[in-house]
Amino acid sequence: MSSPPVFADRLASLDDVHVAFDGVDVVCGVDVQFVRGELAVIAGPNGAGKSTLLEVLAGTRMPRRGIRSVDGSVAFVPQRAAIPPRLPVTVRDVVSVGVWGRLGLWRRLDASARASVSQSLSRLEISDLAASPYASLSGGQQQRALLAHGLARRADVLLLDEPTTGLDAESGVRIRSVLRAEADRGAAVVCVSHDSALLEAADRIVRVEAGRVVG
Structure with a gap:
């Protein structure tokens, strides 16, 4: 462990x-900070409010009270993406969405953006799946595609919900290595995880x- x-x-x-659900606070007076170059893990028992905190940080859930502050861009990688199975998108399509935050919605990908997508696929070792329908992938492969989507954004803050759940040991090693590299790049990397x-x-x-x- 590093210094504070x-x-x-x-x-x-x-x-x-x-944060309240049905009028009952499930997150109560949380004060927490995340810094550049840090790999931080939010840990605790099921139902403790970990994923809710991550959603507030991502800006996808509004708190009942309190202040969320983020300096820079954010990429949020949920545990599972609600992509309809009949939607005809490939793995490359899913990863390419990650660069829209840099380019603007629906803008044509330039050479730099295409290179970022290819690099993200390579880092997660799914380049051979780029043309495959996202819905045809296994759960572990889909999780790696979602992480590649987050990497393509090159965000200042990278948020991940259980990024290694359901993966084999080799894939877990690869993802931990990628997350460390993102922190070394200068991002604040924040994960919810039970992975020892x-x-x-x-x-x-x-x-x-x-x-x-x-x-």
Whole structure:
């Protein structure tokens, strides 16, 4: 584990954040910061509010109270993407969406963007699946495609929900290596995970219990 983060390099933070479902707070007064060059893992029991915190950081869920602050671009990689199985998209299409945040929606991919897509596919070792229908992939292959989508954005803040769940050991090693490389690039990498190997590789563990950060 590294030294405590220097908050002058803070890229994302939550300040006194509360989130309620059906009028009941499931996240209660969370204060947490994530910094440049850090691989952080949010850990804790099922139902503790970990994924909810990640969604607030991503901007896909609004808190009942509190402040979300993000300095820079964000890429959010959910555990599973709700892509309709009949939608005729290839793996390359899914990854290519990741660069739209840099180029603007529906803009034609230039040479740099196409290179970023190809590099992201290669880093996750799914280049041979680029032309395959996304719906035809196994769960583990789909997860790697979603992570490649996040890498293609080259975001300042990379958020991932259980990125190694359902993967074989070799794929887990590959993903942990990629996440470390993203942190070394200068991104703030934040994962929700129960993976003991990813917890061991983290610079910092943020423990959540009953909707509160406890360590």
